[in-house]
Amino acid sequence: MEPNKEQRIPVKVEMHTPEHYPTKSPIYIRAVKGLHQRLRRNMGFLFMAAFMLLPFVQYEGHQAVLFDIVEQKFNIFGMTMWPQDFTIMAWILVISAYALFFVTTFYGRVWCGYLCPQTVWTFIFMWFEEKIQGNRNQRMKLDKDPWTASKIWKKGLTHFCWLAFSLLTSLVFVGYFTPITQLFVDVFTFNTSFWSMVFILIFMFCTYGNAGWMREIMCTHICPYARFQSAMFDKDTFNVTYDSARGESRGPRSRKDTNYKEKGLGDCIDCNLCVHVCPTGIDIRNGLQYECINCGACIDACDDTMEKMGYPKGLISYTTEHSLQGKPTKILRPKLVGYFVVLMVVCAAFGWTLINRMPAVLDVVRDRGALSRESDEGLIENTYTLKIINKSQKEQSYQLSVGGISQINWIGPKMVTIKGGDIAGIPITLSVDPAELTEFKTNIEFKIENTTDQSVVLTQESTFFKPR
Numbered sequence: 001m002e003p004n005k006e007q008r009i010p011v012k013v014e015m016h017t018p019e020h021y022p023t024k025s026p027i028y029i030r031a032v033k034g035l036h037q038r039l040r041r042n043m044g045f046l047f048m049a050a051f052m053l054l055p056f057v058q059y060e061g062h063q064a065v066l067f068d069i070v071e072q073k074f075n076i077f078g079m080t081m082w083p084q085d086f087t088i089m090a091w092i093l094v095i096s097a098y099a100l101f102f103v104t105t106f107y108g109r110v111w112c113g114y115l116c117p118q119t120v121w122t123f124i125f126m127w128f129e130e131k132i133q134g135n136r137n138q139r140m141k142l143d144k145d146p147w148t149a150s151k152i153w154k155k156g157l158t159h160f161c162w163l164a165f166s167l168l169t170s171l172v173f174v175g176y177f178t179p180i181t182q183l184f185v186d187v188f189t190f191n192t193s194f195w196s197m198v199f200i201l202i203f204m205f206c207t208y209g210n211a212g213w214m215r216e217i218m219c220t221h222i223c224p225y226a227r228f229q230s231a232m233f234d235k236d237t238f239n240v241t242y243d244s245a246r247g248e249s250r251g252p253r254s255r256k257d258t259n260y261k262e263k264g265l266g267d268c269i270d271c272n273l274c275v276h277v278c279p280t281g282i283d284i285r286n287g288l289q290y291e292c293i294n295c296g297a298c299i300d301a302c303d304d305t306m307e308k309m310g311y312p313k314g315l316i317s318y319t320t321e322h323s324l325q326g327k328p329t330k331i332l333r334p335k336l337v338g339y340f341v342v343l344m345v346v347c348a349a350f351g352w353t354l355i356n357r358m359p360a361v362l363d364v365v366r367d368r369g370a371l372s373r374e375s376d377e378g379l380i381e382n383t384y385t386l387k388i389i390n391k392s393q394k395e396q397s398y399q400l401s402v403g404g405i406s407q408i409n410w411i412g413p414k415m416v417t418i419k420g421g422d423i424a425g426i427p428i429t430l431s432v433d434p435a436e437l438t439e440f441k442t443n444i445e446f447k448i449e450n451t452t453d454q455s456v457v458l459t460q461e462s463t464f465f466k467p468r
Protein backbone atom coordinates (compact mmCIF):
# COMPACT_ATOMS: atom_id res chain seq x y z
CA MET A 1 0.00 0.00 0.00
CA GLU A 2 1.36 3.40 -0.93
CA PRO A 3 1.99 5.81 1.97
CA ASN A 4 -0.09 8.99 2.39
CA LYS A 5 -2.93 7.49 0.42
CA GLU A 6 -6.32 7.10 1.97
CA GLN A 7 -7.65 3.61 2.28
CA ARG A 8 -11.16 3.53 0.93
CA ILE A 9 -13.46 1.03 2.52
CA PRO A 10 -16.41 -0.02 0.37
CA VAL A 11 -19.75 0.89 1.87
CA LYS A 12 -22.70 -1.36 1.38
CA VAL A 13 -25.77 0.64 0.44
CA GLU A 14 -29.11 -0.99 1.20
CA MET A 15 -31.92 -0.19 -1.17
CA HIS A 16 -35.26 -0.01 0.60
CA THR A 17 -38.19 -1.41 -1.25
CA PRO A 18 -41.74 -0.41 -0.34
CA GLU A 19 -42.19 -3.50 1.84
CA HIS A 20 -39.45 -2.24 4.19
CA TYR A 21 -41.55 0.75 5.23
CA PRO A 22 -44.06 0.09 7.99
CA THR A 23 -47.68 0.62 7.08
CA LYS A 24 -49.96 2.53 9.41
CA SER A 25 -52.43 0.35 11.22
CA PRO A 26 -56.08 1.37 11.11
CA ILE A 27 -57.38 3.18 14.17
CA TYR A 28 -60.24 1.45 15.95
CA ILE A 29 -61.82 4.13 18.10
CA ARG A 30 -63.60 3.11 21.26
CA ALA A 31 -66.87 4.81 22.14
CA VAL A 32 -66.75 6.99 25.24
CA LYS A 33 -69.28 9.01 27.21
CA GLY A 34 -68.72 12.10 29.28
CA LEU A 35 -69.13 15.85 29.58
CA HIS A 36 -66.86 16.79 26.70
CA GLN A 37 -68.32 14.21 24.34
CA ARG A 38 -71.86 15.39 25.09
CA LEU A 39 -70.72 18.94 24.39
CA ARG A 40 -69.01 17.86 21.17
CA ARG A 41 -72.04 15.89 19.98
CA ASN A 42 -74.46 18.73 20.77
CA MET A 43 -72.30 21.31 19.01
CA GLY A 44 -71.82 18.97 16.06
CA PHE A 45 -75.58 18.39 15.89
CA LEU A 46 -76.27 22.13 15.82
CA PHE A 47 -73.59 22.62 13.15
CA MET A 48 -74.97 19.77 11.05
CA ALA A 49 -78.58 20.96 11.45
CA ALA A 50 -77.63 24.49 10.40
CA PHE A 51 -75.73 23.19 7.38
CA MET A 52 -78.51 20.83 6.28
CA LEU A 53 -81.50 23.14 6.85
CA LEU A 54 -80.17 26.58 5.89
CA PRO A 55 -80.51 26.14 2.09
CA PHE A 56 -84.19 25.19 2.52
CA VAL A 57 -85.03 28.38 4.44
CA GLN A 58 -87.09 30.84 2.41
CA TYR A 59 -86.92 34.61 2.94
CA GLU A 60 -89.29 37.00 1.16
CA GLY A 61 -90.10 34.35 -1.42
CA HIS A 62 -86.48 33.51 -2.23
CA GLN A 63 -83.95 30.97 -1.03
CA ALA A 64 -82.45 32.73 1.99
CA VAL A 65 -78.86 31.72 1.22
CA LEU A 66 -77.91 31.20 -2.42
CA PHE A 67 -74.44 31.75 -3.88
CA ASP A 68 -75.28 32.08 -7.56
CA ILE A 69 -71.95 31.70 -9.33
CA VAL A 70 -73.46 31.84 -12.83
CA GLU A 71 -75.23 35.16 -12.17
CA GLN A 72 -72.26 36.37 -10.06
CA LYS A 73 -74.35 37.32 -7.05
CA PHE A 74 -74.73 36.05 -3.50
CA ASN A 75 -78.17 36.26 -1.87
CA ILE A 76 -78.05 36.26 1.93
CA PHE A 77 -81.33 36.94 3.78
CA GLY A 78 -82.61 39.80 1.69
CA MET A 79 -79.19 41.17 0.79
CA THR A 80 -77.65 40.61 -2.63
CA MET A 81 -73.89 40.89 -2.92
CA TRP A 82 -72.28 41.44 -6.30
CA PRO A 83 -68.59 41.35 -7.28
CA GLN A 84 -68.45 45.02 -6.22
CA ASP A 85 -69.12 43.83 -2.64
CA PHE A 86 -66.06 41.60 -2.52
CA THR A 87 -64.70 43.63 0.41
CA ILE A 88 -67.56 42.32 2.58
CA MET A 89 -66.57 38.73 1.86
CA ALA A 90 -62.93 39.64 2.49
CA TRP A 91 -63.83 41.10 5.89
CA ILE A 92 -65.71 37.89 6.78
CA LEU A 93 -62.65 35.79 5.95
CA VAL A 94 -60.35 38.08 7.95
CA ILE A 95 -62.73 37.94 10.94
CA SER A 96 -62.81 34.15 10.73
CA ALA A 97 -59.02 33.97 10.66
CA TYR A 98 -58.48 36.22 13.68
CA ALA A 99 -61.29 34.52 15.61
CA LEU A 100 -59.51 31.21 14.98
CA PHE A 101 -56.18 32.69 16.10
CA PHE A 102 -57.75 34.09 19.27
CA VAL A 103 -59.50 30.83 20.20
CA THR A 104 -56.38 28.77 19.46
CA THR A 105 -54.18 30.98 21.61
CA PHE A 106 -56.66 30.71 24.48
CA TYR A 107 -57.93 27.11 24.24
CA GLY A 108 -55.82 25.25 21.70
CA ARG A 109 -57.35 23.32 18.81
CA VAL A 110 -60.92 23.21 20.14
CA TRP A 111 -62.17 24.25 16.69
CA CYS A 112 -60.70 21.02 15.31
CA GLY A 113 -62.15 18.88 18.06
CA TYR A 114 -65.66 20.29 18.20
CA LEU A 115 -66.71 22.12 15.01
CA CYS A 116 -64.35 21.31 12.16
CA PRO A 117 -66.40 19.70 9.34
CA GLN A 118 -63.80 16.96 8.98
CA THR A 119 -64.26 16.02 12.65
CA VAL A 120 -68.06 16.27 12.59
CA TRP A 121 -68.43 14.12 9.48
CA THR A 122 -65.81 11.62 10.69
CA PHE A 123 -67.67 11.03 13.95
CA ILE A 124 -70.93 10.59 12.00
CA PHE A 125 -69.29 7.95 9.81
CA MET A 126 -67.86 6.28 12.93
CA TRP A 127 -71.39 6.20 14.39
CA PHE A 128 -72.61 4.26 11.34
CA GLU A 129 -69.62 1.95 11.66
CA GLU A 130 -70.27 1.25 15.33
CA LYS A 131 -74.01 0.69 14.91
CA ILE A 132 -73.51 -1.78 12.04
CA GLN A 133 -70.22 -3.53 12.85
CA GLY A 134 -70.24 -3.33 16.65
CA ASN A 135 -67.89 -1.92 19.26
CA ARG A 136 -64.13 -1.59 19.00
CA ASN A 137 -63.29 -5.21 19.80
CA GLN A 138 -66.01 -6.49 17.49
CA ARG A 139 -64.74 -4.34 14.62
CA MET A 140 -61.18 -5.53 15.16
CA LYS A 141 -62.35 -9.16 15.18
CA LEU A 142 -64.50 -8.58 12.09
CA ASP A 143 -61.52 -7.27 10.12
CA LYS A 144 -59.46 -10.34 11.05
CA ASP A 145 -62.23 -12.81 10.22
CA PRO A 146 -62.40 -14.38 6.75
CA TRP A 147 -64.88 -13.01 4.27
CA THR A 148 -68.25 -14.55 5.01
CA ALA A 149 -71.80 -13.57 4.10
CA SER A 150 -72.16 -11.80 7.47
CA LYS A 151 -68.95 -9.81 7.00
CA ILE A 152 -69.86 -8.86 3.44
CA TRP A 153 -73.29 -7.71 4.63
CA LYS A 154 -71.91 -5.59 7.47
CA LYS A 155 -69.14 -4.04 5.41
CA GLY A 156 -71.43 -3.46 2.45
CA LEU A 157 -74.15 -1.87 4.58
CA THR A 158 -71.56 0.38 6.25
CA HIS A 159 -70.26 1.68 2.93
CA PHE A 160 -73.79 2.04 1.57
CA CYS A 161 -74.71 4.26 4.54
CA TRP A 162 -71.49 6.24 4.07
CA LEU A 163 -72.23 6.80 0.40
CA ALA A 164 -75.88 7.68 1.07
CA PHE A 165 -74.92 10.26 3.69
CA SER A 166 -72.17 11.57 1.40
CA LEU A 167 -74.74 11.99 -1.38
CA LEU A 168 -77.06 13.89 0.97
CA THR A 169 -74.15 16.08 2.06
CA SER A 170 -73.18 16.76 -1.55
CA LEU A 171 -76.75 17.62 -2.58
CA VAL A 172 -77.10 20.08 0.28
CA PHE A 173 -73.69 21.62 -0.44
CA VAL A 174 -74.44 22.07 -4.15
CA GLY A 175 -77.82 23.45 -3.05
CA TYR A 176 -75.99 26.49 -1.69
CA PHE A 177 -75.00 27.34 -5.28
CA THR A 178 -78.15 26.40 -7.18
CA PRO A 179 -81.85 26.46 -6.14
CA ILE A 180 -81.98 23.47 -3.83
CA THR A 181 -85.65 22.52 -4.21
CA GLN A 182 -85.36 22.20 -7.96
CA LEU A 183 -82.01 20.43 -7.55
CA PHE A 184 -83.54 17.63 -5.45
CA VAL A 185 -86.41 17.26 -7.92
CA ASP A 186 -84.03 17.12 -10.90
CA VAL A 187 -81.68 14.59 -9.25
CA PHE A 188 -84.35 12.12 -8.20
CA THR A 189 -86.16 12.44 -11.55
CA PHE A 190 -82.85 11.99 -13.43
CA ASN A 191 -83.27 15.38 -15.06
CA THR A 192 -80.31 17.24 -13.59
CA SER A 193 -77.83 19.13 -15.74
CA PHE A 194 -74.44 17.66 -16.65
CA TRP A 195 -72.34 20.06 -14.56
CA SER A 196 -74.61 19.83 -11.52
CA MET A 197 -74.25 16.05 -11.57
CA VAL A 198 -70.49 16.32 -12.01
CA PHE A 199 -70.12 18.51 -8.92
CA ILE A 200 -72.54 16.35 -6.92
CA LEU A 201 -70.46 13.26 -7.65
CA ILE A 202 -67.17 15.06 -6.93
CA PHE A 203 -68.31 16.32 -3.52
CA MET A 204 -69.97 13.00 -2.70
CA PHE A 205 -66.80 10.98 -3.25
CA CYS A 206 -64.67 13.63 -1.52
CA THR A 207 -66.89 13.37 1.57
CA TYR A 208 -66.85 9.57 1.39
CA GLY A 209 -63.07 9.49 1.05
CA ASN A 210 -62.30 12.12 3.70
CA ALA A 211 -64.64 10.93 6.46
CA GLY A 212 -64.68 7.23 5.61
CA TRP A 213 -61.10 6.44 4.65
CA MET A 214 -58.68 9.31 5.27
CA ARG A 215 -60.07 10.53 8.60
CA GLU A 216 -57.11 11.40 10.84
CA ILE A 217 -54.80 11.63 7.79
CA MET A 218 -56.56 14.86 6.85
CA CYS A 219 -55.75 16.27 10.31
CA THR A 220 -52.18 15.02 10.59
CA HIS A 221 -50.83 15.31 7.03
CA ILE A 222 -53.05 17.52 4.87
CA CYS A 223 -54.66 20.25 6.99
CA PRO A 224 -52.19 23.17 7.30
CA TYR A 225 -53.75 24.29 10.59
CA ALA A 226 -52.06 21.43 12.46
CA ARG A 227 -48.70 22.66 11.26
CA PHE A 228 -48.81 26.32 12.21
CA GLN A 229 -50.94 26.03 15.35
CA SER A 230 -47.84 25.73 17.57
CA ALA A 231 -46.88 29.29 16.61
CA MET A 232 -49.96 30.48 18.55
CA PHE A 233 -49.41 28.30 21.63
CA ASP A 234 -47.68 29.52 24.74
CA LYS A 235 -47.33 28.29 28.32
CA ASP A 236 -50.71 29.80 29.22
CA THR A 237 -52.69 28.09 26.44
CA PHE A 238 -55.27 25.57 27.65
CA ASN A 239 -54.63 22.20 26.02
CA VAL A 240 -55.56 18.61 26.68
CA THR A 241 -52.65 17.64 28.91
CA TYR A 242 -51.60 14.63 30.96
CA ASP A 243 -50.33 15.40 34.49
CA SER A 244 -47.20 13.28 34.45
CA ALA A 245 -46.16 14.35 37.96
CA ARG A 246 -49.34 12.83 39.32
CA GLY A 247 -49.67 9.91 36.92
CA GLU A 248 -46.15 8.49 36.77
CA SER A 249 -44.97 5.88 37.24
CA ARG A 250 -47.93 4.16 35.64
CA GLY A 251 -48.92 0.58 36.24
CA PRO A 252 -51.90 -1.72 36.85
CA ARG A 253 -53.29 -2.38 40.32
CA SER A 254 -56.53 -3.49 41.95
CA ARG A 255 -59.16 -1.06 43.16
CA LYS A 256 -58.55 -2.10 46.74
CA ASP A 257 -54.83 -1.34 46.56
CA THR A 258 -54.45 1.80 48.67
CA ASN A 259 -50.68 1.51 49.06
CA TYR A 260 -49.81 1.87 45.40
CA LYS A 261 -47.85 5.07 46.02
CA GLU A 262 -45.54 3.22 48.36
CA LYS A 263 -44.75 0.94 45.43
CA GLY A 264 -43.68 3.94 43.37
CA LEU A 265 -46.84 4.05 41.27
CA GLY A 266 -48.78 7.13 40.22
CA ASP A 267 -52.49 7.48 39.56
CA CYS A 268 -52.27 6.23 35.96
CA ILE A 269 -53.23 2.53 35.89
CA ASP A 270 -51.99 2.15 32.31
CA CYS A 271 -55.40 1.05 31.00
CA ASN A 272 -54.67 2.66 27.61
CA LEU A 273 -58.28 3.86 27.28
CA CYS A 274 -56.99 7.34 26.47
CA VAL A 275 -55.31 5.83 23.41
CA HIS A 276 -58.31 3.68 22.42
CA VAL A 277 -60.70 6.66 22.31
CA CYS A 278 -58.37 9.08 20.51
CA PRO A 279 -59.58 9.79 16.94
CA THR A 280 -56.00 10.43 15.78
CA GLY A 281 -54.52 7.42 17.61
CA ILE A 282 -51.97 9.25 19.77
CA ASP A 283 -50.98 8.66 23.38
CA ILE A 284 -51.57 11.93 25.22
CA ARG A 285 -49.25 10.73 27.97
CA ASN A 286 -46.31 11.33 25.63
CA GLY A 287 -46.83 15.08 25.89
CA LEU A 288 -48.23 17.75 23.57
CA GLN A 289 -48.41 16.52 19.97
CA TYR A 290 -49.52 18.32 16.83
CA GLU A 291 -51.94 15.46 16.04
CA CYS A 292 -54.06 16.26 19.12
CA ILE A 293 -57.31 17.98 18.11
CA ASN A 294 -58.40 18.85 21.68
CA CYS A 295 -61.65 16.87 21.41
CA GLY A 296 -61.50 15.84 25.09
CA ALA A 297 -62.26 12.15 24.46
CA CYS A 298 -59.23 11.07 26.51
CA ILE A 299 -60.36 13.36 29.35
CA ASP A 300 -63.76 11.65 29.58
CA ALA A 301 -62.21 8.17 29.39
CA CYS A 302 -59.63 8.96 32.07
CA ASP A 303 -62.15 10.68 34.35
CA ASP A 304 -64.38 7.61 34.15
CA THR A 305 -61.43 5.38 35.12
CA MET A 306 -60.41 7.67 37.96
CA GLU A 307 -63.97 7.64 39.29
CA LYS A 308 -64.07 3.84 39.26
CA MET A 309 -60.72 3.64 41.02
CA GLY A 310 -61.77 6.23 43.61
CA TYR A 311 -59.05 8.69 42.54
CA PRO A 312 -59.56 12.42 41.91
CA LYS A 313 -60.50 13.33 38.36
CA GLY A 314 -58.34 15.55 36.20
CA LEU A 315 -55.33 13.33 35.52
CA ILE A 316 -55.93 14.38 31.92
CA SER A 317 -57.59 17.79 31.61
CA TYR A 318 -57.68 21.12 29.82
CA THR A 319 -54.87 22.92 31.58
CA THR A 320 -51.79 25.03 30.92
CA GLU A 321 -48.09 24.33 31.17
CA HIS A 322 -47.74 27.00 33.84
CA SER A 323 -50.51 25.39 35.88
CA LEU A 324 -48.75 22.01 35.81
CA GLN A 325 -45.57 23.73 36.98
CA GLY A 326 -47.42 25.22 39.93
CA LYS A 327 -47.34 28.72 38.47
CA PRO A 328 -50.38 30.99 37.98
CA THR A 329 -51.96 31.01 34.52
CA LYS A 330 -52.05 34.43 32.88
CA ILE A 331 -55.30 34.84 31.00
CA LEU A 332 -54.74 38.44 29.92
CA ARG A 333 -51.42 38.39 28.14
CA PRO A 334 -50.11 40.56 25.28
CA LYS A 335 -50.57 38.04 22.48
CA LEU A 336 -54.14 37.13 23.44
CA VAL A 337 -55.10 40.76 24.01
CA GLY A 338 -53.50 41.69 20.68
CA TYR A 339 -55.57 39.09 18.80
CA PHE A 340 -58.72 40.29 20.57
CA VAL A 341 -58.07 43.96 19.78
CA VAL A 342 -57.39 43.21 16.10
CA LEU A 343 -60.51 41.03 15.99
CA MET A 344 -62.64 43.85 17.40
CA VAL A 345 -61.15 46.37 14.96
CA VAL A 346 -61.83 44.06 12.01
CA CYS A 347 -65.40 43.44 13.26
CA ALA A 348 -65.94 47.19 13.55
CA ALA A 349 -64.62 47.71 10.02
CA PHE A 350 -66.93 44.98 8.76
CA GLY A 351 -69.90 46.54 10.55
CA TRP A 352 -69.08 49.98 9.17
CA THR A 353 -68.81 48.55 5.63
CA LEU A 354 -72.12 46.73 6.03
CA ILE A 355 -73.98 49.74 7.45
CA ASN A 356 -72.69 52.11 4.78
CA ARG A 357 -73.33 49.68 1.96
CA MET A 358 -75.69 51.22 -0.56
CA PRO A 359 -78.57 48.93 -1.63
CA ALA A 360 -78.12 49.99 -5.26
CA VAL A 361 -75.33 50.66 -7.75
CA LEU A 362 -75.30 53.15 -10.62
CA ASP A 363 -72.86 52.89 -13.51
CA VAL A 364 -72.86 55.09 -16.61
CA VAL A 365 -71.58 53.71 -19.92
CA ARG A 366 -71.19 56.03 -22.90
CA ASP A 367 -72.05 55.01 -26.44
CA ARG A 368 -68.80 53.65 -27.81
CA GLY A 369 -69.84 54.20 -31.45
CA ALA A 370 -69.73 58.03 -31.42
CA LEU A 371 -68.96 60.72 -28.88
CA SER A 372 -71.71 62.97 -30.21
CA ARG A 373 -73.96 63.61 -33.18
CA GLU A 374 -76.14 66.44 -34.49
CA SER A 375 -79.90 65.89 -34.80
CA ASP A 376 -82.17 67.13 -37.57
CA GLU A 377 -83.23 69.99 -35.27
CA GLY A 378 -79.61 71.13 -34.91
CA LEU A 379 -79.26 69.82 -31.30
CA ILE A 380 -76.19 67.99 -30.05
CA GLU A 381 -76.98 64.47 -28.86
CA ASN A 382 -74.97 62.09 -26.61
CA THR A 383 -76.12 58.55 -25.83
CA TYR A 384 -75.56 56.69 -22.56
CA THR A 385 -76.58 53.44 -20.90
CA LEU A 386 -77.43 53.64 -17.20
CA LYS A 387 -76.74 50.31 -15.49
CA ILE A 388 -78.61 50.08 -12.19
CA ILE A 389 -78.19 47.14 -9.80
CA ASN A 390 -80.86 46.54 -7.18
CA LYS A 391 -78.97 44.86 -4.32
CA SER A 392 -82.07 44.28 -2.21
CA GLN A 393 -84.42 41.34 -2.55
CA LYS A 394 -87.47 43.57 -3.03
CA GLU A 395 -88.69 45.32 -6.15
CA GLN A 396 -87.58 48.95 -6.18
CA SER A 397 -88.50 52.02 -8.28
CA TYR A 398 -85.97 54.73 -9.13
CA GLN A 399 -86.36 58.30 -10.40
CA LEU A 400 -83.69 59.25 -12.96
CA SER A 401 -82.33 62.75 -13.59
CA VAL A 402 -79.25 64.60 -14.82
CA GLY A 403 -77.59 67.91 -13.96
CA GLY A 404 -74.63 70.01 -15.03
CA ILE A 405 -76.21 71.84 -18.01
CA SER A 406 -79.06 74.30 -17.49
CA GLN A 407 -81.13 73.37 -20.57
CA ILE A 408 -80.93 69.66 -21.37
CA ASN A 409 -83.47 67.37 -23.01
CA TRP A 410 -83.92 63.81 -21.68
CA ILE A 411 -84.93 61.16 -24.18
CA GLY A 412 -85.77 57.88 -22.45
CA PRO A 413 -87.55 56.60 -19.31
CA LYS A 414 -87.23 58.80 -16.22
CA MET A 415 -88.75 56.17 -13.87
CA VAL A 416 -87.67 52.52 -13.79
CA THR A 417 -88.71 49.56 -11.66
CA ILE A 418 -86.17 46.78 -11.04
CA LYS A 419 -86.84 43.40 -9.47
CA GLY A 420 -85.02 42.35 -6.33
CA GLY A 421 -81.43 41.25 -6.94
CA ASP A 422 -81.65 42.21 -10.60
CA ILE A 423 -79.74 44.52 -12.93
CA ALA A 424 -81.20 46.81 -15.60
CA GLY A 425 -79.61 48.71 -18.48
CA ILE A 426 -81.52 51.85 -19.48
CA PRO A 427 -80.51 53.56 -22.76
CA ILE A 428 -80.66 57.35 -22.43
CA THR A 429 -80.12 60.09 -25.00
CA LEU A 430 -79.39 63.67 -23.95
CA SER A 431 -79.77 66.58 -26.40
CA VAL A 432 -78.49 70.11 -25.84
CA ASP A 433 -78.63 73.39 -27.80
CA PRO A 434 -75.10 74.11 -29.12
CA ALA A 435 -75.37 77.60 -27.60
CA GLU A 436 -75.34 76.00 -24.12
CA LEU A 437 -71.97 74.38 -24.79
CA THR A 438 -68.96 76.61 -24.38
CA GLU A 439 -66.35 73.85 -24.40
CA PHE A 440 -65.70 70.63 -26.24
CA LYS A 441 -66.32 68.62 -23.06
CA THR A 442 -68.83 69.50 -20.33
CA ASN A 443 -69.12 67.65 -17.01
CA ILE A 444 -72.58 66.33 -16.13
CA GLU A 445 -73.94 64.24 -13.25
CA PHE A 446 -76.55 61.49 -13.39
CA LYS A 447 -78.66 60.87 -10.30
CA ILE A 448 -81.08 58.12 -9.24
CA GLU A 449 -83.43 58.37 -6.26
CA ASN A 450 -85.32 55.51 -4.65
CA THR A 451 -89.00 56.49 -4.59
CA THR A 452 -89.74 54.51 -1.41
CA ASP A 453 -86.49 55.04 0.52
CA GLN A 454 -85.48 58.69 0.25
CA SER A 455 -82.07 57.98 1.81
CA VAL A 456 -80.98 56.00 -1.25
CA VAL A 457 -79.60 58.61 -3.64
CA LEU A 458 -76.78 57.73 -6.03
CA THR A 459 -74.86 59.99 -8.39
CA GLN A 460 -72.38 59.25 -11.15
CA GLU A 461 -70.31 61.80 -13.06
CA SER A 462 -69.96 61.67 -16.82
CA THR A 463 -69.22 64.02 -19.74
CA PHE A 464 -71.16 65.58 -22.58
CA PHE A 465 -69.25 66.19 -25.84
CA LYS A 466 -69.97 68.50 -28.72
CA PRO A 467 -68.60 68.05 -32.25
CA ARG A 468 -65.23 69.67 -32.93
